[in-house]
Amino acid sequence: MDKSLAHTRWMCKYHIIFTPKFRRKIIYSKYRESIRDILKDLCKYKGVEIIEGHLMPDHIHILVSIPPKLSVSSFMGYLKGKSALMIFERHANLKYKFGNRHFWSEGYYVSVRP
Template identity: 80%
Template structure:
């Protein structure tokens, strides 16, 4: 019970799908975001900032002190994988043995530099979008003559 406790426990967490498959930006992005939000609400974890990148997830979260980061991450990755496999049965065959996420994660505590980390997470997505725009290939031959 945290009734008489004041706390500020913020963490920057990054984790990846198995083999860093670029599955998050496809048709599963909306469902995955909804699942992660739902699971965080169940545990009383507040998502301060979060972005689903093509091959990894960035989250800035506030985790209650009664819950360890490792326990929360085990819960989040385990339950989200099961929920994704329940919603999308075809994923069971793409991800053998029901492993959606890769092992491990990156976590760092956030002190007073929360604004810096928020900006980093937001800029990371912008940089990815710009990189994708720059690498777009032309699928039509620009030298092909077309008759009107």
Template identity: 70%
Template sequence: MMKKSPIVIIELGRQTNFYQRKEISPMSDNSLSHTRWNCKYHIVFIPKYRRKIVYGKLRKDIGAILRRLCEMKDVEIIEAHAMIDHIHMLVKIPPKMSVSYFMGYLKGKSSLMIHDRHANLKYNHGNRTFWAKGYYVSTVGLNQKTIEKYIREQEAEDRLRDQMTKREYVDPFKDK
């Protein structure tokens, strides 16, 4: 595989007349016709009523559906993880598309596709809705690696936290 060299941009300094060299890594930035961009977002959304139903075959289907829908809109999934009651995604969305438009598209289309593949969900969710109305979004800057690690390791951390919060009640008045 051929290694890409950095792109060098020479621009005029703001207060003086000297030129500055800036190197832009071709792996981190994308481009449109006259624009270089690097827009990453950490997104979390939940099933309706935060039901714990994202497991087994449904989990695999949701993953495949979300990947396909992101490919159709040229959105790159950097990291993603499906928990039993919510979805975490770290995505790169082009600036020509707003986050709210993308989330409306992703949740709307995926809900229809999920109900097409799993017809029994209509008894629990009713009128072909699967996701709750809202979502969480945060921009990602220099802390991308931290967020990727958080998404990857969150399930293990949740299990550990659950084990730590379990209380074993011991009656001090009973003999052992």
């Protein structure tokens, strides 16, 4: 399923895994739907298609199609940074558990999918 930009045809799929700080099992709690909606909105805004996603108790798996004009690292910086701010904005009580702007742990795992 190739996509296209003005003069480019592309198919760039990436399997990405990232975790909350200290692998806290917070994703399956009352914040699950909110986190899912935030991630979907942020991906849509950047033109990134979520092909498949799984919110596990202490980590997130997503298979995404990222346009070649975006690097994986810049997309992940955007996704984790903005989502943390939005999560703390919607759920102010989490700032006390996680510290301001430190919802996600550093780093992520990525692999290319054919």
